Amino acid sequence: MDFFDRFAIPHASPAIYASMVAIVLTSVAIVAGLTYFKKWGYLWREWLTTVDHKRIGIMYLLSALLMLFRGGVDAIMMRAQLAAPESKLLDAQHYNEIFTTHGVVMILFMAMPFIIGFMNFVVPLQIGARDVAFPRLNAISFWLFFMGAMLFNISFVVGGSPDAGWTSYFPLAGNEFSESVGTNYYMIAIQIAGIGTLMTGINFMTTILKMRAPGMTLMKMPMFTWSSLITNAIIVFAFPVLTVLLAMGTMDRLFGTQFFTTENGGMDMLWANFFWVWGHPEVYILILPAFGIYSQVISTFARRNLYGYKSMVWSMVIISLLSFLVWVHHFFTMGQGALANSIFSITTMAIAVPTGVKIFNWLLTLWKGKIVITTPMLYSMLFIPLFTIGGVTGVMLGMSAADYQYHNTMFLVAHFHMVIIPGVVFAMLAGLTFYWPKMFGFMLNERIGKLTAWIIAISTLVAFMPMFFTGLDGQARRMYTYSEATGFGPLNMISFVGALGLAAGFVLLVYNVYYSTRYASRDISADPWDARTLEWATHTPVPSYNFAVEPQVSSEEPLWDAKKNGHELFKGEYKEIHMPNNSGVPFIMSSIFFVWGFSFVFSLWIPLILATIGIFACMTHRSFEKDHGHHISVKEIEETEEKLRGA
């Protein structure tokens, strides 16, 4: 019986049993549905084995939305618990698990796939390429991310969730204080997803550097592509740190090494150090593509070119370097001396300069523009003031002496939510609305969309502004309750109302998808927003080869040139197109990775060894495989183009 005890939930509650039942029922329903409608073959051929960047992008976005709701439920439960003093809704252990999974899910399994999904869908189209540099690797990246996310999510029904915070500081995360397998899940699941992300970084850097359409020099790339290039460079240099760190943490927990212990020379602070060496660049990995989306949206709907293109590019390059120079500001209070703190204080405040340059560039783009308020534009306009609140409080936190007052209070929590929600989440929602017609062939309803944007923006303020005040008054983060005498009650209740508002906003988003799927017109042009860059120059739906003829580029806004200045985008005849073949190996290999991870979490050594052999077998298969892809004939291209032009 001991063997099976490990798989039980250490702190079970009715809610968890209910979710177990719900998970089983949903799985059964999905399997039954697929069988009844005979969709297994379709699922396998068109999605599980695909190497098409557009489909992989859509799968990333769907996973991200799914995780948004998982993380959102965590958030609502936290705010509900804190809404009143001495609340008994959740106990301390349950609360610890929820704030841990909320952080991990939102950062690594919601925001990351959201931005990578957009990169997948948009970047090859925007640079006029047929696919990414390594389509097979791209499929592996997605499936590794997906399996990592699934492994992390089953923790709350099998074995228990991690409970040491999303930062998982040692010694708290060590065996002594975190006895359940929860923290093993954290180490292994993020490791698997992280390897996938690292591969994405290599893939997209190569794609952007080598596969641009003729004439598109680096300084003529659209801003989203620029932001993706910089982001992927940061991924390539930051994620190996996470790989090493998680391996060290895993070894401490499972093999008795002494990296982060408190005896035999171990140094728990080294975990915090390396965590933030990765963690701070990670913040910029999230925000830079978001900035890229805002740049696209703002110049499209201000109906003019982006102000200060060169300064936009240089500010991103500088941000990418500075992002690796500031990590110590996450632990100013850990005990290092004034010299170290001062150096990192200065580098931190320096980041506000390039970021400020970008904000002013957007404002100056609006200045002489003919602004059209659409839903994506509304999100972008709401982003600027709200993000500034988050940014300015960030500079406050960056001053090491003052940070002793703010550190680990709700002030910090308010700061990073005011940066991430207006910065990243608004951009994702703007991007989703903006690219929806290109992805699915119809537009989301504008009225519901704008209402959603207002509800989400106002709720963000209602939910997070009170935290600045309770934080300054001394309410610590990660405390599951507080006494009535502290007087934090009313402000926390307001926060809870804001959280409910955010939830309502996201439900409205889902309703919009449902409503538009039913009622929206399917008769839209390939360029419904009157946009400026190449992704709108191809048909909707986008054919598998993206562009029948390679586009010619002479400025950073090729489509606008073609529409207004008589630039000829597509010169020349149809030629045979070479495309990669689909493959089931990425999915199979990642599934084995899931088994590998699960065995590792529970120290099941024999399945672990078998899974390791399986993974290497897949790699060996790939080494010996002869796969030269397939060719699409000119006749086939003509037929496809004819059909799409007619539609």
Place this chain on the structure above:
Amino acid sequence: MKIDHSLPLEYSTEENRLKILGFWIFLGAEIMLFATLFAGYFTLANRTGNGPTGAEIFEITPVLIETFLLLASSFTIGLGIHAMRLGNKKAMLTFFAVTLILGLGFLGVEIYDFVVYVHEGAAIQTSAFTSMLLTTLGTHGAHVTVGFFWGLFIILQVRKRGLTPETANKSFIFSLYWHFLDVVWIFIFSFIYMKGMM
């Protein structure tokens, strides 16, 4: 498949050029991977707890043998690529085989070294220093092991399929990997062993 005959075989197709640049970017990531291990090692090098210090367990002879074997293998893989560019398949395969044998020799000495460390009371669980030391060396050793099998597969493919744009490309990328492992070893030799025994 468009083949550009003005370039060496390994660069001759667009796909090949993508793969070579992609691999260089991967090596950039590897630089950070080992930099993190080194940062950890330098931080924990003097935190030996009750265990032995570096100066107590490091020995010059095995380290010198390992260094020579790896330097020589980096030289022979370079000659292998040179032979490949001359179109001399036989010489290329010989140099590749010599490289892998030298690599195997390196692994043998490293494993022997590990056994001695454990024997002297420096196991991976002993102290922060030994954990970090064996993890850093082990990560490099694991790379060499993976490289050994990868190289073996490439030898088999070149023997069977001959020098094609595809096999030449794989061989060249493998040589980049192998040289990189030598570079990492130079840093291990200098800043772990030499610094530790100074």
Place this chain on the structure above:
Amino acid sequence: MRELFPAKQVMGFVFSLVLTAVALLVYFLDMSFTTGMTILLITAFVQAGLQLVVFMHAGETKDKGAIYTNIYYGLIIALVTIFGTLLTMVWDM
């Protein structure tokens, strides 16, 4: 046979052995920590550069710019990480 051993690579190999021998001086001669570290830093980085240029052919194609930018960027961040970590975890703790 001669054509299989190009002078450039043979010289590179000999030079790398010489650099290793110089690094060994640190072990065999009695010297201060600063002198020793200076020697090691020079020999290690020269040797790494040698591998990059002579053996890895880093600069032979028109992707040269991308390859060197990538490696230097990685190197800069690697050094910042190592010295930043040492500063916060050891020297100023």
